[in-house]
Amino acid sequence: MAFEPDRLDRSGPELAVMLKDLRKQAGLSGARLAVRCNISQSKISRIEGNKIRPSLVDVEQILMGIGAPPGVVAEVMAMARMAQTExxxxxxxxxxxxxxxxxxxxxxxxxxxxxxxxxxxxxxxxxxxxxxxxxxxxxxxxxxxxxxxxxxxxxxxxxxxxxxxxxxxxxxxxxxxxxxxxxxxxxxxxxxxxxxxxxxxxxxxxxxxxxxxxxxxxxxxxxxxxxxxxxxxxxxxxxxxxxxxxxxxxxxxxxxxxxxxxxxxxxxxxxxxxxxxx
Structure with missing residues (x-):
């Protein structure tokens, strides 16, 4: 269970930016993604603004709502797992x-x-x-x-x-x-x-x-x-x-x-x- 302190410090903001960019690339507004994920729009906004730490379930739902390909899902989930560590x-x-x-x-x-x-x-x-x-x-x-x-x-x-x-x-x-x-x-x-x-x-x-x-x-x-x-x-x-x-x-x-x-x-x-x- 190795970890790199500097990498852990950056993982939360990087995950937030990554999820926001993927939503925009999919042509979805925060409101439309919220409906697809069954997550409130305000929570989507807080996740993308790095105001709250999303659970792995949250990230999985967002990726499903975006329709992200398997390779992207694997990369984002690895980042999400790292973001769970402080x-x-x-x-x-x-x-x-x-x-x-x-x-x-x-x-x-x-x-x-x-x-x-x-x-x-x-x-x-x-x-x-x-x-x-x-x-x-x-x-x-x-x-x-x-x-x-x-x-x-x-x-x-x-x-x-x-x-x-x-x-x-x-x-x-x-x-x-x-x-x-x-x-x-x-x-x-x-x-x-x-x-x-x-x-x-x-x-x-x-x-x-x-x-x-x-x-x-x-x-x-x-x-x-x-x-x-x-x-x-x-x-x-x-x-x-x-x-x-x-x-x-x-x-x-x-x-x-x-x-x-x-x-x-x-x-x-x-x-x-x-x-x-x-």
């Missing part, structure tokens, strides 16, 4: 502010029932102690840090909503990465073991001795089956296309078969915490 570069995220990002995540968490996290190199804020959170955002402007720490801690309340289900797959590297002094790292691992006891939370550990993937790894999160994010050191990509989300769900299920859960996971976590204490 790239958020690291610099842009910093300019937006950590508090804005935390607000967006809190809103997403409020409407999600099932969460799946694959954590490659670090813990997520939902699982983190205050010390771990502070150190993880120490690169951010000092004016943003205090508020962001508070918002991250507030978001942890979602873990105790028993109507929501969480599965965290965490590599040994992510658990044991020494972000903090040894005693604080032991407390962070203790928190993981404690949360693993909660009925709506599953914590799966992937030890380094287990070869569980032949594909390039990235941290990713899937919210229900409707949205997913992949994080890299350069930024984050947001996926809304069902095919992309299904691919990540399949990958997650594959990793899950290699993870240790329950008592086995807690025993390993306790062993790692004790190693830090020694």
């Amino acid at each position: 790239w958020q570069g690291r610099r842009a995220l910093h300019r937006k502010g950590l508090d804005k990002k935390q607000g967006e995540l809190a809103g997403l968490e409020a409407v999600t029932s099932e969460f799946r996290y694959f954590l490659l190199s670090m813990n997520t804020g939902l699982l983190a102690t205050p010390e771990y959170i502070r150190e993880s955002i120490s690169h951010a402007p000092p004016t943003q840090q205090a508020k962001a720490v508070g918002m991250k801690l507030e978001r942890q309340a979602v873990l105790f909503d028993r109507t929501k289900r969480f599965t965290f797959l965490i590599t040994e590297q992510a658990v044991r990465y020494p972000l903090l002094p040894p005693d604080a790292m032991a407390m962070q691992i203790d928190r993981l073991a404690s949360l693993a006891l909660q009925v709506n939370i599953r914590v799966g550990v992937l030890p380094m001795r287990v070869k569980f993937s032949n594909t390039p790894l990235s941290t990713f999160t899937v919210y229900d089956d409707r949205l997913a994010t992949i994080e890299t050191d350069l930024g984050a990509a947001v996926f809304r296309n069902p095919g992309d989300i299904r691919s990540l769900l399949d990958r997650f299920a594959g990793y899950e078969t290699h993870a240790l859960f329950g008592g086995d996971a807690r025993s390993l976590l306790n062993e790692w915490a004790w190693a830090f204490r020694q």
Whole structure:
């Protein structure tokens, strides 16, 4: 699932222009196309003006209404699929502010029932102690840090909503990465073991001795089956296309078969915490 940040940034406007040009080449007004597609004229206008992101179904209906040939359909659908992916570069995220990002995540968490996290190199804020959170955002402007720490801690309340289900797959590297002094790292691992006891939370550990993937790894999160994010050191990509989300769900299920859960996971976590204490 490779993506090019610059290409993703341009895909939405390019798709809008492409659909508008195809409509004009077909000699159709927006109103006539709307009737053919059973889509409102105002929505056609917003799609062509890049004011809204069309779904793949919207694009298929428009192409059928235009009567586009198969080659054009394939090209436009490839562009539409790319437009379903949003790239958020690291610099842009910093300019937006950590508090804005935390607000967006809190809103997403409020409407999600099932969460799946694959954590490659670090813990997520939902699982983190205050010390771990502070150190993880120490690169951010000092004016943003205090508020962001508070918002991250507030978001942890979602873990105790028993109507929501969480599965965290965490590599040994992510658990044991020494972000903090040894005693604080032991407390962070203790928190993981404690949360693993909660009925709506599953914590799966992937030890380094287990070869569980032949594909390039990235941290990713899937919210229900409707949205997913992949994080890299350069930024984050947001996926809304069902095919992309299904691919990540399949990958997650594959990793899950290699993870240790329950008592086995807690025993390993306790062993790692004790190693830090020694």
